[in-house]
Amino acid sequence: MFLLSIASQTLAMHVALSSETDKMALLALKDKLINGDPHALPSWNQSLHFCKWQGVTCSRRRMRVSAVQLPNQYWGGTLAPSLGNLTFLRVINLTNTHLHGDIPRELGHLKRLQILDLSNNNLQGQIPREMINCSSLEVIVMWQNNLTGKIPSWFGSMKQLILLGLGTNNFVGSIPPSLGNLSSLQKLSFTYNHLEGSITPALGRLLNLNHLALGANNFSGQVPPSLYNLSNIEVLEFAENQLVGTLLSNISMAFPNIESFLCGGNRFTGTFPSSISNLSELQVFDIQENDFHGSISPTLGSLHKLRSFNVGTNRFGSGRAHDLDFLSSLENCTQLQKLGIDDNYLGGVLTDRIGNLSSNLIVLAMGANQISGRIPEGIGKLINVAALGIERNSLEGTIPNSIGKLKNLVMLALEENKLFGNIPLVIGNLTMLSDVHLDSNKFEGFIPFTLGNCTKMERFYAQENNLSGNIPNQTFGYQQGLIELSLYSNSFTGPVPSDLGNLNHLSILHLQDNKLIGEIPMGLSACSALTELVLGSNSFRGSIPSFLGSLLSLEILDLSNNNFSSTIPHQLVNLTLLKTLNFSFNHLYGEVPVGGVFNNVTAVSLVGNKELCGGIPQLNLPACPILPLQKKHKRSLKKRVILIVAFGGILISCVAFISIYLLKNKAKKLPTTSLALQYGYVKVSYGELHQATNGFSSSNLVGAGRFGTVYRGILVHFERPVAVKVLKLHTRGASKSFMAECKALGKIKHRNLVNILTSCSSVDYKGDDFKAIVFEFMPNGSLETLLHNTIDDSESTNQSLNLMQRVNVALDVAFALDYLHNDLEEAVVHCDIKPSNVLLDDEVVAHLGDFGLARLVHGAASCSSSGQVSSSAIKGTIGYIPPEYGASGLVSPEGDMYGYGILLLEMITGKKPTDSMFGEDLSLHKFCNMATLDGITEIVDSRLLIPIDHQERRRVTQQQNMEDTIRECLVSFARIGVACSQEFPNQRMSIKDVITEMHAIKQKLSC
Template identity: 80%
Template sequence: MSLIVYLLCIASLTLAVHVPLSSETDKISLLALKDKLTNGDPHALPSWNQSLHFCGWEGITCSRRRMRVSALQLQNQDWGGTLSPSLGNLTFLRVISLTNINLHGEIPREVGHLKRLQILDLTQNNLHGQIPTEMINCSSLQIIRLFYNNLTGKIPSWFGSMMQLTELGLGANNFVGSIPASLGNVSLLEKLSLAENHLEGTITPAMGRMLNLNFLALGANNFSGHVPPSLYNLSNIRVLSLSANQLVGTLLPNIPMAFPRLEIFECGGNGFTGTFPSSISNLSELQQFDISKNSFHGPVSPTLGSLHKLQIFSISHNRFGSGRVHDLDFLSSLGNCTQLQKLNIRENYLGGVLTDIIGNLSINLDWFTMGSNQISGKIPEGIGKLINLEALGMEDNSLEGVIPNSIGKLKNLVELTLGRNKLFGNIPLVIGNLTMLSLVGLESNKFEGSIPFTLGNCTKMERFYANNNYLSGNIPIQTFGYQKGLIELYLFSNSFTGPIPSDLGNLNHLSILHLAENKLVGDIPMGLSACVSLTEVVLERNSFNGSIPSFLGSLLSLEILDLSNNNFSSTIPYELVNLTLLNNLNLSFNNLSGEVPVGGVFNNITAISLTGNKHLCGGIPQLNLPPCPVLPLQKKHKRSVKKKIILAIAFGGVLITFITLFGIYLLKKKAKKLSITSLALQYGYVKVSYGELHQATNGFSSSNLVGVGNFGTVYRGTLIHFERPIAVKVLNLQTHGALKSFLTECRALGKIKHRNVLSILTCCSSVDYKGNDFKAIVFEFMPNGSLETLLHNTIEDSESTNLSLNFVQRVNIALDVAIALDYLHNDTGEAIVHCDVKPSNVLLDDEFVAHLGDFGLARLILGARSYSSSDQGKYGAGGSVSAQGDIYSYGILLLEILTGKRPMDAMFGEGLSLHKFCKMAIPEGITEIVDSRLLTPCDEGERTQRRITQQQNIEECLVSFARIGVACSQESPTQRMSIKDVIMELHAIKQKLLP
């Protein structure tokens, strides 16, 4: 009885083992698979839920009879998950296709449970590790595709036992070792790809047994030795790729005998030798033929015209030709290959004259490169027939003559390289027709004349090389400025004159600028400060002058800076020490003086050259420069101070006498004109001379330039009288109204002392070193620039300056300006109307406190005056001036602060203004119009009630802010808010925003 019970138990256990998993198990396994596959993303695979039968889920196919999962197919997602071991429970799977879904991790060993599996496709993921040994149990596998992963280890020899395999794709991984000879046993194999791995050794002769093979890709490995003769037994081969290995020897003389069906043959990048295999002319199915980068020699067969399906013909980087007249005869036969798309014959010894025969090549030709040969003659007019060309390479030959105008017909051309020939004449205007151009190489020829202005039409240009020619004239303004994707510009060794165009500052992606050995003059334009991607700036051997601009120190990508053999003067800007990547700085043979900075590149004696600057001092000891003179401190040298005071008093007396006499003269000449001297005396300014301001601003250098206004230019500087940096506004007296603006600003600011109004430090009315009238106003320098700059910086600019105003800061700035206007309108006795309230006139100190400046248009008015309705709050429209005009401008300022849009933005027009744009959005649409930098999205994990409340609070404040701006910019002056009400409302908003 015990024996019977025992046998029954064994039987029941055996049955339990062989009972197939239920369809419910498939469902549970799929849900576990989803969790790992999608990395827990709750939004992924929404159809995989309990309410729908799993056979209806996305990517799932079930068998009709058993309703078990037979196929799992998902692709083109970015889940970044892994393969769950639960995959092994789907024992009825025949197809697994999970391609391009960013899988990582390893292939689970449980795949070995899938004995019915026929197709395994895990192409284009990030799987790593080795192919699991358990896969040997998947004896039904027919197709294995594991391309483009990071799989490692050796190719398993047990693949040789998988007798059902017809396709094995292991390309683009990190497999090592050799090809296992056991693969030769898989007689049904049709496609084998082992390309782009790290395989080595010889190609195993056993592969010659795979007689059904029609696709063999072994390229981009480290195979060496000869191609085994047995490989020529594979008569079904259609695709044979052996490129980029270390194979040697010669090719089979009669290739069509071995591979009569050959369509693609690639063996480039090896060490093959011998002559051109002319037998390929008999391969009627041949589409691609690439034997480039080998050591083949001799003539190229002139019988290629029978290859009617030929699309790619590449024989570059060999030794074909002899430099003689008949080397190019084969081009005539290629004219019969009407499907030819790519023709690459560069870097050989091909000679002869280029004739118009090239015009007979296939109209489908999109790539034609023949550079680095010994070809002579002219560029034929027939080149214009190849209208589908995208790349034309003729560089490094002996071509001469002019560029034919027919080249203007190649409107699909992306790359044109004609460098290092003997071409001459002008660069043709028709080059502007080639609007798709990205690369133009015209270097080292004999071109003359100017760069054609039509080149500005080529707005997709990335690289332009015209160095080593005889080009002259100015570098055309705007031509390169239109090419905002330009990366490299080489114009050195020509005869260009004039300054560097300031519009080069539009080139945000410019990396290399080589303008050396020309006749360029002037200084380095401030606009280049926007080219933050610059790595090389080479301006040597020109006639540049002025100071080396300090903004170069903000170009943090610079690696090479060569300003040698010019006429630069003044000191070396200390800011250059910030360039941590700079490894070659050449400032030699200029007129530089003063102390050499210490730090950064200046500490690397092998990376800098300062020769030929006689007045430099200091620096690191290895430079062997004289020490810089030590200037005496004021506190330690009282005698010197007293002497200076006496001289100053004496000079001041003379100056006062002169100014007084000059003032009397002016009063007589023009009684209504207020003299600068009387203003200076009245308001107690410290006197400064032209010479002091010249020295303070480094000679009014472009490197000290801060900005340019309607009536003058502003420079940064330092004066001994003031502890902090100064801003010097130099009036352009040639501009109509500049002198009047100067007098107005001096008089207005002389009356004002307020925290939120830009304080005048002094003024200067003198003559410059050339005897011309000179007038300037000196203010305290505002380190954070203007509100205009911070509001309208591009994303790139904001990243480079690290300044982006949040809402609280903007409210504070708006409040500061309102308080300034209240002071001007109501607290100065005689009311002052600013007349030019806008972001560029709102300046920010180091604590982001706003200061209203530029009073060149200000007006003094007595008491309250009615405002003309015809003016509608816009200055210069003929209405009388009143404080309500400032309120209108202030309202527009608030709306600009809120939206980040200028009132003259292109979107406004045809009845839509900034005022109406904001008014229509209040209150529901407020988030649609505000500056996107003011809206910070919440993460899912942060959506607490407190966070939501904060967001609602901010939106309420945005609405209130918008309402103030709209109320202040009403058309009717009588409907505008008073400035005191504005201040009260802004204080309320500020309180709400406090944490």
């Protein structure tokens, strides 16, 4: 009994000591694992037995640690050598714990260890040789680390191994033949390493192997014939190596249970292995990127479990009609999710049967073949397709509207075909779209406004087509995740949309080789991620903005072949990543900066700018002239004195003229709310206007015309913003236009006319002539802006005008013309009625502006000769000029009516009279004159066919069908425009009758 007691006490002491050893080992492990995180493993403390600690399992009899399982943590620590003291450990699972450092050699002490899972960490170094002592190991999983060295040959002595996973590391060398001794091995994965040489035939001895993955290495040679003995194989992966030879012709005999067969990305040759049709368990078949040829077996319909079939990038097909016959057999593969036949020689025509493929299809890749015909309507049945690629074929025709049914589509690739017609509006239904490739086709027309619904867009390519019109404002502005936008080599007109500044992630913007105009919008300064900005071969003008120097990610900046006229901003030297800068063939002048990209002569192109000077000597530019400062100052001062005296007189004359007319017409009780009267024509200087418009910055630009450029500004004299029209004095007739506008606007005041606040005739800071007129600012911009989505830096929140608003605008302009023609002692003929001269205030009330061409007509305004005035040149804008102006040179109120009629037709159709669709045989007038009640919807702006609002829908429905009412109103609107734009003046509708009929339309819409 005594001896027994002693033995019992000794055992208890041993257990206590062993338990204390495990506890101390765990605490040391914690210290390394948690990487100093005080909140990690809170249960690992002295108050709780270690067997109850998180992730710790103990054996019941000895209370020794048998498992440490702490997966999916983010501590970023290391493995402590103390792990080797847990000698009863059977399981270690520390997967996805962000471990780094080496695997400690002390793991070799764990002779009972059966499962070691250290996958998805950042472990480094070699697998320690001491692990050869872990003879009980059944599972070794270390994939997705940074382990190096060779695969240890001593793994061949671990006879208990069932799974060996070392994929996605940096192992080198070859596969040790000793692995052929692992008779129990079922799964072997060495994918994504740097292994090379031949695949050892010894693997053919692993008769229990069901998963062999050797992909993404550098193996060469042929597949050893011994591997065809592995009849239990379910997954066989050789992809992305340099293997050669042919595949076994009778695969089904060798691998009857195979589920996944992947050998893509090698150099295999031969014909399609038709025996795969007998593989009833086959789910994944991938032989892409090899050198197979011939036809694809038409007997694939027996593969009922097939999920992925990829034979892309081979030489299948002959470019003939029956190459796609195999597709009909795939109709029976109802589990099919991925079909890849791209980059082959497959010919033939796609039929509607394409829609009979599996409704589970997610990826359909058919690009880079010789497929012809049209895209079939049946494509719309594949409602779960996320990626559709039919690029680089010979497809013709239009994109079918059925494509709008593919609501899950993320990637659409149709580039390099012969597709034509418009990009369909239904593309806006595809709200999941991320990547769209429509480039190198024959698409025409506008970019559909519905594209703005695709708010998840990241890449949009439509370059090298025949697209035209403005790049729509707001459409791309909604796509705030847009990374790449490529629209080059089209016929786009108008300015760069200002709302591209919303695109914080935009990296590539290619708009070269179009017909774009205006200045580079200030909004682009917010695109800090831009790496490529290519705007060459357009008609941009103005200054190269200095904000480009803040786009520090820029690598390519190309503004060549434009009309920029300024110095080169010195801020561009800050672009340290810039590799290409091309400003060639503009009108740049002044000194070229030194530093940054300008010091790299091979990266900079400045040819075709004759007035540049300076820069580094290698640019071979002339030296910049050095002017004597004192003489320059005297000449400048003398010039300023002369100019101030001369143009001061003009300003006094202009203001005096205005004052006389104000006094003369005082009895007419002009509206006292006018800002012009309220502030009494306060005089302003050039300096005040310069400050008010932030130096006439492009960010303040509102619009531009033939004689002037308009800026938004804030003057201290006025509570509200003003519009400053700066005359382009280098343009012939600009000074005359300035005086004409002062004269006309000084005489007239009306609710629907733009009010002049003051004027300025002075010299600028360079001593050059300067003339400007200050008007009330119109927050909603011009009618042209809202009709055609042109650039608009105003505060407008309106995206477009509905029918009621357009009727109101038409009435407002009619009231203005009625006043000008009929309510003044001397009638005023505006001579330039067009949408850009109709401005809208914050209540969308229209104001007619720009009286630079206006003429006073003596006597009553009538159709008689007394109501006309001679003009030495054609007055107005092409498309809006009445025919008689070109023949007689006489202007009249009837001429304004012609322009007004064209304006109405433009408002209802959304088309300019100069649209490319109009020519000798068809004009805007004829286009609308041909429309009938049933055909009106074919010519009108599609936005007018949308109900105005729900409240109006309820009102109209109470009397008659709303669509019929709108259709009738549209017809009446069009007929008025046609009546006003008749060829002969005496046939045109009078302004009084216009007002009456427009009131009738408004009343009908208001019912």
